Amino acid sequence: MLSSEKTKVNPFTLEVIKDSLMSIGDEMFLALARTSMSPIIYEVLDYACGLTNAKGQLISQGNGVTSFIGMLSPMVQHVIHRFNNGKDLKEGDIVIINDPYVGGGSHLSDVGLVMPIFYQGEIVGFAANKGHWTEVGGKDAGSFTSDSTEIYQEGLQLPGIKLFEEGTVNQAVVDIISSNVRLPELSLGDMWAQVAALRTGAKRFEELCNKHNKQLVISAIDDLLKQGELLAKKELESLPKGEFFAEDFIEGDSSKGGPYPINVKIMITENEFICDFRGSHPQVNNPVNCSYFGLLASVRVMYLAIIRPKQNINEGVFNPLRIITDRGSIVSAERPAPVSMNFEGRIGGADLIWKALAPHLPDRLTAGHLLSVCSVVLSGNHPETNTPFLIVEPSVGGWGAGAGQDGQRGQFCMGDGETYNIPIEVAENRYGVLVNEYSLRCDGAGAGEYIGGSGVVRSYQSLSDNQKLSVSFGRHKFAPWGMNDGEEGSSNYVEVITQDSESVGPFGVSARYPINKGDIVKLVTATGGGYGNPLKRPAEKVARDVKNGYISIQQAKEKFGVLIDPDTFNIQGLTLGRLSANQ
Numbered sequence: 145m146l147s148s149e150k151t152k153v154n155p156f157t158l159e160v161i162k163d164s165l166m167s168i169g170d171e172m173f174l175a176l177a178r179t180s181m182s183p184i185i186y187e188v189l190d191y192a193c194g195l196t197n198a199k200g201q202l203i204s205q206g207n208g209v210t211s212f213i214g215m216l217s218p219m220v221q222h223v224i225h226r227f228n229n230g231k232d233l234k235e236g237d238i239v240i241i242n243d244p245y246v247g248g249g250s251h252l253s254d255v256g257l258v259m260p261i262f263y264q265g266e267i268v269g270f271a272a273n274k275g276h277w278t279e280v281g282g283k284d285a286g287s288f289t290s291d292s293t294e295i296y297q298e299g300l301q302l303p304g305i306k307l308f309e310e311g312t313v314n315q316a317v318v319d320i321i322s323s324n325v326r327l328p329e330l331s332l333g334d335m336w337a338q339v340a341a342l343r344t345g346a347k348r349f350e351e352l353c354n355k356h357n358k359q360l361v362i363s364a365i366d367d368l369l370k371q372g373e374l375l376a377k378k379e380l381e382s383l384p385k386g387e388f389f390a391e392d393f394i395e396g397d398s399s400k401g402g403p404y405p406i407n408v409k410i411m412i413t414e415n416e417f418i419c420d421f422r423g424s425h426p427q428v429n430n431p432v433n434c435s436y437f438g439l440l441a442s443v444r445v446m447y448l449a450i451i452r453p454k455q456n457i458n459e460g461v462f463n464p465l466r467i468i469t470d471r472g473s474i475v476s477a478e479r480p481a482p483v484s485m486n487f488e489g490r491i492g493g494a495d496l497i498w499k500a501l502a503p504h505l506p507d508r509l510t511a512g513h514l515l516s517v518c519s520v521v522l523s524g525n526h527p528e529t530n531t532p533f534l535i536v537e538p539s540v541g542g543w544g545a546g547a548g549q550d551g552q553r554g555q556f557c558m559g560d561g562e563t564y565n566i567p568i569e570v571a572e573n574r575y576g577v578l579v580n581e582y583s584l585r586c587d588g589a590g591a592g593e594y595i596g597g598s599g600v601v602r603s604y605q606s607l608s609d610n611q612k613l614s615v616s617f618g619r620h621k622f623a624p625w626g627m628n629d630g631e632e633g634s635s636n637y638v639e640v641i642t643q644d645s646e647s648v649g650p651f652g653v654s655a656r657y658p659i660n661k662g663d664i665v666k667l668v669t670a671t672g673g674g675y676g677n678p679l680k681r682p683a684e685k686v687a688r689d690v691k692n693g694y695i696s697i698q699q700a701k702e703k704f705g706v707l708i709d710p711d712t713f714n715i716q717g718l719t720l721g722r723l724s725a726n727q
Contacts, residue, residue, distance in 0.1 A: 151363040161356060161364040165204035166456050168348040169194050172273065173206030176341035181333025182278045183570060184536050189563045191275030193341050195349060196220045197365050198230070198267045201459035211250070211490070211559045212274055213448070214441030217459055219248025220270045223258045226304045235262040236311030238339060241304040242280065244295070244483045250438045251486045252280050252299040253287050255335070257307065259342040263353045268362065271345035273338050277331045278536050281324040282484075284656065285523035286536045290614045291397060291655035292482040293429040300324045308339075327534060372453070372460025379451035380464055383412050383505070390500035394425070394474060394492045395618045396432040396485075397653040403621060404428060404474050408496040417451075419443055419497060420468040421475050432616075433477035434489035436469060442487075442494035442559055443467055449558070450501060450508060485616040487517045491559040492618070498558075502627055511544030511590070511633075511673030512625040514557050514599060516618030518636055518669055522604065522659070524611030526576045533575045535604075537566050539617075541669030542597035542633060544624055545590065551597030551672035553584055576611065577604040585634070585668060588699040589623070592630030592674025593681045598694060599634065599669035611659040613640070619670055620652025630674030631703070639666040678703045679725035683715050 153161075172193035180186045189208030192215070196202055200221035207213060223239050224230045225247075233239075241248070242255045256274040260267045280287045282299035289298050300321065307317050321335070322328040353361050388410040393403035404425040411418040427433045434442075447465050448457065469476035475493045477483060495515055502509035518539035526533050538560055543552040556563055568579045581603040590596020617636040624633035637650035643662030650668070659665060686706040689695045691713040700706045705722025706715060 151359045153360060153364045153367055157356070157360070158364050158367055161352070161361060162368055162456065164352050165195060168345055169204035169206035171348060172271065172341040172345040175344045176273060176275065176337050179337040179340050181337070182330045183566050183574070184276050184278055185334055185337070187564060187566050187570060188537060191273060192216060193273040193345065195345055196270045196272065198269055200224050200270060201369060203269070203365050203368065203458050205457065208563045209560055210445045211441045213457065214444035215248040215250060215274055215437065216272045218437055218440065219256045219274065220258050220272050222247030223304055230260065230267055233260045233267065234310045235260070236308060237306055238308035238342060239304055240302050240307040240317065242302045243304065244435045244438065244486065245479050246304070246437070248274065248437055249435050250441065251483045252282070252301060253277055255280065255302065257338045257342055259346055261346045261349050263350055263358050268353065268358060269349055271342040271349070273341050275334055275338055277334055278534060279325040279327045279331050281326070284521070284614060285326055285612065286521040286534050286614070288519055288521045288536060288614060289431055289482070289484040290616045290653050291400070292431045292484050294480040294482055296480060298431070298482060298484045327532070369458055369460035372455070372458045373463045375453055375455060376451055376461045376464050377415060379453065380412065380417060381414060383450070385412050387411050388500040388504065390496045392492065392496055392499065393622055394432050394488050395621055395652060396428070396430040396488065400430050401428060402430065406475060406492060406496060408493070408500060410497060410500050415464060416466055417447060417464050418466045418468065421473065421493060422468060422470050424470065425474045427472050427474050427477040427481040429482065431482035431484040431486070432488040433474050433481045433483050434486040434493070435483060436476040438483065438486045438490040439469065439475045439493050440467055442490040443497065445558060446494040446497045450505065452508065485519065487559055488616065488618045491515060491517070491557060494558065499625060506547040506627070510546035510551065511596065511627040511630055511675050513543040513672045514541030514619060514624065514636060514670040516616070516636055517557055517559060518617045518667070519615065520667060521614040522575070522577070522611060522665065524576050524606070524608055527608040535571070535575050538563070539600070539602065539667055539669050540565055541599040541636065542590065542672035544627070544633070544672035545592050545594035545596050545630060545675035547675060548594070550594050551590060553597040554600050555597070576606065576608045578607060579603070580605045580664060585671060586693050586695070587634050587671055588695040588703065589634035589671040590626065590631060590674040591678040591703040592626060593676025593678065594630070594674065595681070595689065595694065596624065596633045596672030596674045599636070599671045602667045604665045606659045606661055606663045609660045613654055613657040613659050613665055615654050617652040624670055624673040626673035627675045629677040631678065633671040633673045636670045637668050639668065640664070641666060677725060679705050679722045683718065687713055687715050
């Protein structure tokens, strides 16, 4: 146990230790990316790394996927509880876990590793990371299962077991993983990269204790956690107080049920930010459920967007946040509910908070965005080597407009954060596809005084037979919402154009849809919602939108009341409707 003795930390040393902890998180993050084997790690950055104190409270994090902000500390806290309050953890131990229903869980593909950091014989903290493995087994390639009915179909479950014991690898665990995944060289390669990142974090934390002495570092961390809570409560003071409501739907495969209604009541006081999801639809036999911890992760992201903390994030910042759910609901599912596409549930829950508060916080929140991760899994054999390939990737799309700003174009949804898509050159080299198109979706949706950001169109042409396509594109029925008289955006969808030029779709969900040589998979993501009356958009901006191809000449006239010369793109005049709207 750590000493309860408290050491006073001067403000200069506190800043040095704070920046050192941030630097450790960043170094762990880079170490994992540079040693991983899968493009979804080293290109997409679908992972996170961080440090906690001895109680499992987040103190530093370097992450690409925003939702992982809320997953590391509950994961560490579960490991502490599972191993007799940490008493059964030894120096050199590393625990591996991907259970969706316990602390830090999302879906089986997100695999976490936790390592206790010892100094002078006692635990002073934990290094942790969580990354999306390309394969964890299950009935479908890529372990992204869009038609599972229970968790057992979705892959190998690791409940929190020791991968290393006192520095020695548990080879039996490695062998079990290797025998249960389709691409063990990728999954195990990423696992070893995660181990390297943990050891990097532990080494740097020990060096920090050597430099400043252990008790000073521990006291500084305690001060930083208290500081985080105080700053969060300071931000709460500037928010509107009261109760706020929103409702919407989680979409899944409509042939199997849904859409499923969800709702939230938000209560903001001087000291608390409470999100009550009770009354949302019960869990379903469709993998759009999320566990409580999945919801927690995405709600934390939304909470941060609202309070906008001006310092690095730690556990103290989240202390004012409370989340209430019905057990066994679609946003707080319990075993054995399927959760492979859990992002539809958890980001849908977070989006409710966005929708409820955006009208009251137009300076902080925009209109609706693409919402869904829009996941794509395409498997098959490479036409030149005949070796298996597997595309597992999210899709970019449009964000909503806000007060004083047009929506962002071609960005990942709020659950993905600072991640990247797989470059065309990498996709065409590694996979059996040709990228026929990658362009902005200029459909004119999301009209407003400030226009919604464009989605994208990405087309893969298959270069071999017997490929399989699985997708989950939420918001394929309900378009992103507009604000303050702005129009709604457009929906996400997928279309398959066969080599015989027959069109299949549009659809939002597919499971192992057969794709043959010459077929084109057209992936289309949403344009975000607009903000403000379209007739109040400056005519000069409308003319520029036409010139840039974001809207058509006809849309400029019908939606914005601006007449554009088709040859010069100059303004010819204004409609009567626009003139009267601006009087």
